Amino acid sequence: MPARRKSQTDIYVAKTSFSCELDGERVFVTAGERVRRGHRLLDVQAGYFEPADTVVHYDVEQATAAPGELRG
Numbered sequence: 001m002p003a004r005r006k007s008q009t010d011i012y013v014a015k016t017s018f019s020c021e022l023d024g025e026r027v028f029v030t031a032g033e034r035v036r037r038g039h040r041l042l043d044v045q046a047g048y049f050e051p052a053d054t055v056v057h058y059d060v061e062q063a064t065a066a067p068g069e070l071r072g
Contacts, residue, residue, distance in 0.1 A: 009051055010036060010037045011037070011052040012035050012036075012037065012052060013032060013033070013049065013050060013052045014031050014034075014035075014049055015031065015050055017029060017030050017031045018045065018048050020045050022044060029041065034052060035049065
């Protein structure tokens with residue numbers, strides 16, 4: 001089964017390292033870390049992120065065995 005593709009605008013990357021308080025907890029983010037669209041970090045610290053410039057591929061595991069295929 002081919003991998004699903006997420007569009008570029010679904011993934012954001014931190015432009016620089018920073019720390020902030022998120023929901024009462026101190027969070028440390030390293031430059032280059034990626035978050036998905038809708039993540040709370042984007043709500044409170046959007047200025048530190050930019051859309052990822054690469055397409056991310058997510059592997060999707062097949063749920064059942066194909067005819068004649070043994071699953072272990």
